[in-house]
Amino acid sequence: MQEMIDSLEASGTQMVTVAIRRLDLDNPEQNILEHINLDKYHILPNTAGCRTVEEALFVARLGREVAQTDFVKLEVIPDAKYLFPDPNGTLEAARQLVAEGFKVLPYIHADPVLAKNLEEVGCVTVMPLGSAIGSGQGIHTIEEVRIILENATVPVVVDAGLAVPSDASKALEMGASAVLVNTAIAQAENPAMMADAFRKGVEAGRQAYLAGRIPVRTEAIASSPPTDVPEPVAAA
Numbered sequence: 001m002q003e004m005i006d007s008l009e010a011s012g013t014q015m016v017t018v019a020i021r022r023l024d025l026d027n028p029e030q031n032i033l034e035h036i037n038l039d040k041y042h043i044l045p046n047t048a049g050c051r052t053v054e055e056a057l058f059v060a061r062l063g064r065e066v067a068q069t070d071f072v073k074l075e076v077i078p079d080a081k082y083l084f085p086d087p088n089g090t091l092e093a094a095r096q097l098v099a100e101g102f103k104v105l106p107y108i109h110a111d112p113v114l115a116k117n118l119e120e121v122g123c124v125t126v127m128p129l130g131s132a133i134g135s136g137q138g139i140h141t142i143e144e145v146r147i148i149l150e151n152a153t154v155p156v157v158v159d160a161g162l163a164v165p166s167d168a169s170k171a172l173e174m175g176a177s178a179v180l181v182n183t184a185i186a187q188a189e190n191p192a193m194m195a196d197a198f199r200k201g202v203e204a205g206r207q208a209y210l211a212g213r214i215p216v217r218t219e220a221i222a223s224s225p226p227t228d229v230p231e232p233v234a235a236a
Contacts, residue, residue: 001035003191008041011195012202016041017073017180019048020063033066044105046073056093060102072097073127073180074106083133087114091121098122107159110141115148115156125154127180130171131161134183138167142174149175165194165201172205173213 008016016036024030033043045063050056053076060072074097076089085107091114094104103124108114110128118126128148130139138161139145149156155177162168168179181198188194 001032004032004186005035006192007185007195008036010192010199011181011185012199014042015044017044017046017182018063018067020045020066021047021049021059023066042071043067043069044071044073045069046107047075048077050076051078052076053089053093053096056089057096060093060097061100064102070101071103071105071124074104084109085129087111090114091117094118094123095121105157110144110148112144112147112151116151119152119154123154125157125177126152127157127159129160130158130167133160135161136163136184137161138163139170142170145171145176146174165197167201168198169201169205169208172202173208175209178202 018032023033036043045060045067047056047059047063050059056074056076060074063072064070074090074094076086076093077083078086078089087109090106090108094106097104098121104118104122105125105127106118106123107127107129108118110130115126115128126148128141128145130141130145131137139158140161145156145158156175157178157180158168158171158176159180162171162179162181163184167184168181171179179198179202185191185195185198
Protein backbone atom coordinates (compact mmCIF):
# COMPACT_ATOMS: atom_id res chain seq x y z
CA MET A 1 0.00 0.00 0.00
CA GLN A 2 2.82 2.39 0.82
CA GLU A 3 4.44 1.76 -2.56
CA MET A 4 1.14 2.63 -4.20
CA ILE A 5 0.79 5.85 -2.21
CA ASP A 6 4.40 6.84 -2.96
CA SER A 7 3.86 6.13 -6.67
CA LEU A 8 0.67 8.18 -6.83
CA GLU A 9 2.46 11.09 -5.22
CA ALA A 10 5.46 10.83 -7.54
CA SER A 11 3.30 10.56 -10.66
CA GLY A 12 1.57 13.89 -10.15
CA THR A 13 -1.74 12.27 -11.09
CA GLN A 14 -5.10 13.80 -10.20
CA MET A 15 -7.22 10.71 -10.93
CA VAL A 16 -6.92 7.09 -9.82
CA THR A 17 -8.93 4.29 -11.39
CA VAL A 18 -10.15 1.49 -9.16
CA ALA A 19 -11.50 -1.94 -10.16
CA ILE A 20 -14.74 -1.99 -8.18
CA ARG A 21 -15.33 -5.69 -8.79
CA ARG A 22 -11.99 -6.52 -7.14
CA LEU A 23 -12.37 -4.38 -4.01
CA ASP A 24 -12.45 -6.19 -0.70
CA LEU A 25 -15.04 -4.00 1.00
CA ASP A 26 -15.12 -6.23 4.09
CA ASN A 27 -11.39 -5.92 4.76
CA PRO A 28 -10.27 -2.28 5.27
CA GLU A 29 -6.59 -3.22 5.28
CA GLN A 30 -6.91 -4.64 1.76
CA ASN A 31 -9.36 -2.03 0.46
CA ILE A 32 -7.23 0.50 -1.40
CA LEU A 33 -9.93 3.16 -1.03
CA GLU A 34 -9.10 3.21 2.68
CA HIS A 35 -5.50 4.16 1.86
CA ILE A 36 -6.00 6.78 -0.87
CA ASN A 37 -6.44 10.43 0.09
CA LEU A 38 -9.89 11.08 -1.38
CA ASP A 39 -9.47 14.83 -0.86
CA LYS A 40 -6.44 14.78 -3.16
CA TYR A 41 -7.34 12.22 -5.84
CA HIS A 42 -10.49 11.83 -7.89
CA ILE A 43 -11.55 8.18 -7.91
CA LEU A 44 -12.50 6.73 -11.29
CA PRO A 45 -14.38 3.44 -10.76
CA ASN A 46 -13.87 0.93 -13.56
CA THR A 47 -15.69 -2.18 -14.69
CA ALA A 48 -12.62 -4.41 -15.07
CA GLY A 49 -13.52 -8.09 -15.01
CA CYS A 50 -16.88 -7.56 -16.71
CA ARG A 51 -17.49 -9.72 -19.77
CA THR A 52 -21.01 -8.65 -20.71
CA VAL A 53 -23.07 -5.49 -20.95
CA GLU A 54 -25.19 -6.60 -18.00
CA GLU A 55 -22.16 -7.18 -15.77
CA ALA A 56 -20.67 -3.80 -16.72
CA LEU A 57 -23.93 -1.98 -15.94
CA PHE A 58 -24.20 -3.66 -12.54
CA VAL A 59 -20.59 -2.86 -11.56
CA ALA A 60 -20.84 0.73 -12.84
CA ARG A 61 -23.89 1.30 -10.64
CA LEU A 62 -22.09 -0.26 -7.68
CA GLY A 63 -19.08 1.95 -8.32
CA ARG A 64 -21.28 5.03 -8.30
CA GLU A 65 -22.47 4.11 -4.80
CA VAL A 66 -19.07 3.13 -3.44
CA ALA A 67 -17.06 6.06 -4.82
CA GLN A 68 -19.85 8.65 -4.86
CA THR A 69 -19.10 9.76 -8.41
CA ASP A 70 -20.82 9.67 -11.78
CA PHE A 71 -17.54 8.99 -13.56
CA VAL A 72 -16.91 5.43 -14.77
CA LYS A 73 -14.22 3.84 -16.87
CA LEU A 74 -16.16 1.37 -18.97
CA GLU A 75 -14.58 -1.98 -19.79
CA VAL A 76 -16.46 -4.83 -21.46
CA ILE A 77 -13.89 -7.57 -22.08
CA PRO A 78 -15.03 -11.11 -22.93
CA ASP A 79 -11.57 -12.14 -24.19
CA ALA A 80 -9.61 -13.57 -21.25
CA LYS A 81 -6.35 -14.15 -23.15
CA TYR A 82 -5.69 -10.88 -24.97
CA LEU A 83 -8.11 -8.69 -23.00
CA PHE A 84 -9.37 -6.87 -26.06
CA PRO A 85 -12.60 -4.94 -25.46
CA ASP A 86 -15.91 -5.86 -27.08
CA PRO A 87 -16.82 -2.94 -29.39
CA ASN A 88 -20.53 -3.72 -29.65
CA GLY A 89 -20.91 -4.40 -25.96
CA THR A 90 -18.99 -1.26 -25.07
CA LEU A 91 -21.18 0.91 -27.29
CA GLU A 92 -24.40 -0.57 -25.92
CA ALA A 93 -23.29 -0.28 -22.29
CA ALA A 94 -22.10 3.29 -22.89
CA ARG A 95 -25.46 4.24 -24.38
CA GLN A 96 -27.31 2.93 -21.33
CA LEU A 97 -24.93 4.44 -18.77
CA VAL A 98 -25.05 7.87 -20.41
CA ALA A 99 -28.86 7.70 -20.24
CA GLU A 100 -28.51 7.07 -16.50
CA GLY A 101 -26.38 10.18 -16.03
CA PHE A 102 -22.95 8.58 -15.93
CA LYS A 103 -19.87 10.33 -17.30
CA VAL A 104 -18.49 7.45 -19.34
CA LEU A 105 -14.82 6.95 -20.24
CA PRO A 106 -14.82 3.88 -22.52
CA TYR A 107 -11.77 1.67 -23.01
CA ILE A 108 -11.67 0.63 -26.68
CA HIS A 109 -9.51 -0.73 -29.41
CA ALA A 110 -8.06 2.13 -31.46
CA ASP A 111 -11.02 2.17 -33.85
CA PRO A 112 -11.78 5.67 -35.19
CA VAL A 113 -15.33 4.75 -36.20
CA LEU A 114 -16.17 3.30 -32.78
CA ALA A 115 -14.54 6.28 -31.06
CA LYS A 116 -16.79 8.67 -33.00
CA ASN A 117 -19.88 6.58 -32.26
CA LEU A 118 -19.10 6.63 -28.55
CA GLU A 119 -18.58 10.37 -28.64
CA GLU A 120 -21.94 10.78 -30.38
CA VAL A 121 -23.82 8.79 -27.72
CA GLY A 122 -22.42 11.13 -25.07
CA CYS A 123 -19.16 9.71 -23.70
CA VAL A 124 -16.99 12.39 -22.10
CA THR A 125 -13.78 10.92 -23.50
CA VAL A 126 -12.50 7.94 -25.48
CA MET A 127 -9.64 5.72 -24.34
CA PRO A 128 -7.99 3.83 -27.22
CA LEU A 129 -5.46 1.17 -26.34
CA GLY A 130 -1.81 1.47 -27.30
CA SER A 131 -1.35 -2.29 -27.22
CA ALA A 132 -2.62 -5.22 -25.13
CA ILE A 133 -3.18 -4.53 -21.42
CA GLY A 134 -0.05 -5.13 -19.38
CA SER A 135 1.97 -6.18 -22.42
CA GLY A 136 4.54 -3.39 -22.25
CA GLN A 137 4.66 -3.27 -26.04
CA GLY A 138 4.20 0.49 -26.25
CA ILE A 139 1.92 2.20 -28.76
CA HIS A 140 1.29 -0.08 -31.75
CA THR A 141 -1.77 1.88 -32.84
CA ILE A 142 -0.17 5.22 -33.65
CA GLU A 143 -1.90 5.79 -37.01
CA GLU A 144 -5.33 4.88 -35.64
CA VAL A 145 -4.81 7.09 -32.57
CA ARG A 146 -3.83 9.97 -34.86
CA ILE A 147 -7.12 9.62 -36.74
CA ILE A 148 -9.08 9.48 -33.48
CA LEU A 149 -7.32 12.63 -32.31
CA GLU A 150 -8.03 14.38 -35.61
CA ASN A 151 -11.76 13.67 -35.41
CA ALA A 152 -12.44 13.87 -31.67
CA THR A 153 -14.07 16.80 -29.92
CA VAL A 154 -13.67 15.15 -26.50
CA PRO A 155 -10.41 14.41 -24.67
CA VAL A 156 -8.52 11.32 -25.85
CA VAL A 157 -6.70 9.21 -23.25
CA VAL A 158 -4.25 6.54 -24.45
CA ASP A 159 -4.68 3.51 -22.23
CA ALA A 160 -2.94 0.11 -22.00
CA GLY A 161 0.37 -1.29 -23.18
CA LEU A 162 2.57 1.65 -22.23
CA ALA A 163 5.92 0.53 -20.86
CA VAL A 164 8.25 3.50 -20.49
CA PRO A 165 7.95 7.29 -20.20
CA SER A 166 8.78 7.77 -23.88
CA ASP A 167 5.51 5.96 -24.71
CA ALA A 168 3.59 8.49 -22.63
CA SER A 169 5.54 11.35 -24.14
CA LYS A 170 4.70 10.10 -27.65
CA ALA A 171 0.99 10.00 -26.84
CA LEU A 172 1.01 13.54 -25.50
CA GLU A 173 3.14 14.78 -28.41
CA MET A 174 0.45 13.54 -30.79
CA GLY A 175 -2.20 15.53 -28.93
CA ALA A 176 -3.64 13.06 -26.43
CA SER A 177 -4.97 14.73 -23.30
CA ALA A 178 -3.60 12.10 -20.91
CA VAL A 179 -2.43 8.53 -20.51
CA LEU A 180 -3.61 5.85 -18.12
CA VAL A 181 -0.76 3.80 -16.69
CA ASN A 182 -0.72 0.92 -14.23
CA THR A 183 1.49 -2.09 -15.01
CA ALA A 184 4.49 -0.08 -16.22
CA ILE A 185 4.67 1.58 -12.81
CA ALA A 186 3.28 -1.12 -10.53
CA GLN A 187 5.63 -3.81 -11.83
CA ALA A 188 8.73 -1.65 -12.19
CA GLU A 189 11.66 -2.48 -9.93
CA ASN A 190 11.22 0.94 -8.33
CA PRO A 191 7.57 1.98 -8.82
CA ALA A 192 7.85 5.46 -7.33
CA MET A 193 10.90 6.28 -9.45
CA MET A 194 9.12 5.03 -12.58
CA ALA A 195 6.04 7.07 -11.66
CA ASP A 196 8.18 10.19 -11.43
CA ALA A 197 9.72 9.37 -14.81
CA PHE A 198 6.25 9.01 -16.36
CA ARG A 199 5.28 12.38 -14.92
CA LYS A 200 8.25 13.95 -16.65
CA GLY A 201 7.43 12.12 -19.89
CA VAL A 202 3.87 13.41 -19.85
CA GLU A 203 5.01 16.95 -19.11
CA ALA A 204 7.62 16.86 -21.88
CA GLY A 205 5.17 15.44 -24.40
CA ARG A 206 2.51 18.02 -23.61
CA GLN A 207 5.01 20.87 -23.78
CA ALA A 208 6.29 19.61 -27.14
CA TYR A 209 2.73 19.42 -28.50
CA LEU A 210 2.02 22.99 -27.41
CA ALA A 211 5.35 24.20 -28.82
CA GLY A 212 4.51 22.80 -32.27
CA ARG A 213 6.83 20.29 -33.86
CA ILE A 214 8.51 20.79 -37.25
CA PRO A 215 6.82 19.10 -40.22
CA VAL A 216 8.07 15.73 -41.46
CA ARG A 217 9.78 16.08 -44.86
CA THR A 218 11.22 13.59 -47.32
CA GLU A 219 14.08 15.89 -48.32
CA ALA A 220 16.84 17.45 -46.27
CA ILE A 221 16.85 21.16 -45.45
CA ALA A 222 20.05 22.93 -44.43
CA SER A 223 19.96 24.12 -40.84
CA SER A 224 22.14 27.14 -41.62
CA PRO A 225 21.36 29.82 -44.27
CA PRO A 226 22.69 28.95 -47.76
CA THR A 227 22.95 32.64 -48.84
CA ASP A 228 25.89 35.02 -48.58
CA VAL A 229 28.44 32.22 -48.39
CA PRO A 230 31.82 33.63 -49.59
CA GLU A 231 33.42 31.93 -52.57
CA PRO A 232 36.66 30.13 -51.77
CA VAL A 233 39.82 32.00 -52.79
CA ALA A 234 42.35 30.05 -54.77
CA ALA A 235 45.90 30.05 -53.43
CA ALA A 236 48.45 31.99 -55.48
